[in-house]
Amino acid sequence: MKTTYLKGEHLRLRAVEPEDLDLLYTMENDPETWDVSNFNVPYSRYALRQYIENSQCDMYADRQLRLMIVHLEDEEVLGTLDITDFAPLHARGEVGISIRREFQGKGYATEALGLLCAYAFNFLHLKQLVAHIAVDNEASIRLFTSCGFAKCGVLKEWWRVGDCFKDVVLMQRLC
Numbered sequence: 001m002k003t004t005y006l007k008g009e010h011l012r013l014r015a016v017e018p019e020d021l022d023l024l025y026t027m028e029n030d031p032e033t034w035d036v037s038n039f040n041v042p043y044s045r046y047a048l049r050q051y052i053e054n055s056q057c058d059m060y061a062d063r064q065l066r067l068m069i070v071h072l073e074d075e076e077v078l079g080t081l082d083i084t085d086f087a088p089l090h091a092r093g094e095v096g097i098s099i100r101r102e103f104q105g106k107g108y109a110t111e112a113l114g115l116l117c118a119y120a121f122n123f124l125h126l127k128q129l130v131a132h133i134a135v136d137n138e139a140s141i142r143l144f145t146s147c148g149f150a151k152c153g154v155l156k157e158w159w160r161v162g163d164c165f166k167d168v169v170l171m172q173r174l175c
Contacts, residue, residue, distance in 0.1 A: 005119040006067070008111045013067040013081060013119070015057055020068055023077055024048050027098060059086055059093075059124065069099070069112045078103045081116050083129070091127035093120070097143075113147045121175040128174045134159060135167045149173040 006013040016024070028043045059065045065083040070076070079099035086093040095116065099109050120126045131149060133140045141151075149171040157165035 005123050006115060007072075008115050011072055011078065011108060011111055011115075012070050013112065013115055014070055016052055016055065016066050016068055018049075018052055020077065021045065021048055021052065024052075024080070027080065027100065059083065060088055065093075067116070069108065071103075071108075078108050079112070081112050083116070083120065091125065093126060093129060095129050095131045095144075109143050110146055113143065117147060117173065126175065128172055130173075131171045132158070132168045133171060134161075135169050141169060141171070144171045144173075147173070 025043065025045050025048055028048065055066075056062055063084075063086045065086070067081045069078045069081055071078055077100075079097065081098075082096040083093035084096060095113070097109055097113060099112075117129065120129055129149070131140075131144050132155070133144065135154065145151075150173070151169050152172045153170040155168045155170060158168035159166045
């Protein structure tokens with residue numbers, strides 16, 4: 001039986017397409033999400049277009065993988081899922097996920113993260129995935145815990161948010 005890693009019950013994961021430019025521009029430039037990521041400056045359409053055009057769609061060449069989360073029923077893009085800081089020698093990467101506000105709380109993040117983990121461990125043969133999550137981001141901590149990640153440390157005052165520094169939970173899932 002053939003295994004389909006990037007397709008689930010309600011959604012599928014796919015590569016970024018040029019048609020995703022406007023949605024990526026909107027998502028990446030939402031300042032309300034900057035406190036849960038390492039981004040704190042806006043991206044231009046030009047920079048995002050260059051990213052899409054220059055991506056080799058090869059995690060070993062790009063040292064990252066970005067996938068779009070797409071609803072099967074209507075092909076609506078629900079969000080993005082990333083593996084960044086890919087270290088081939090150590091067979092690990094860092095996971096990030098962003099679900100558009102109107103689709104949050106419907107189980108899509110859990111399904112998407114589950115698909116990514118299956119793909120990363122069973123097809124890409126990664127040994128581990130990690131995530132950095134602000135200690136007060138209870139929804140994300142629950143999401144990653146439900147997908148088999150475990151807290152393995154706290155990084156004190158790791159992220160600057162405005163005039164404050166936030167502690168970050170380091171979560172890890174081993175193959």
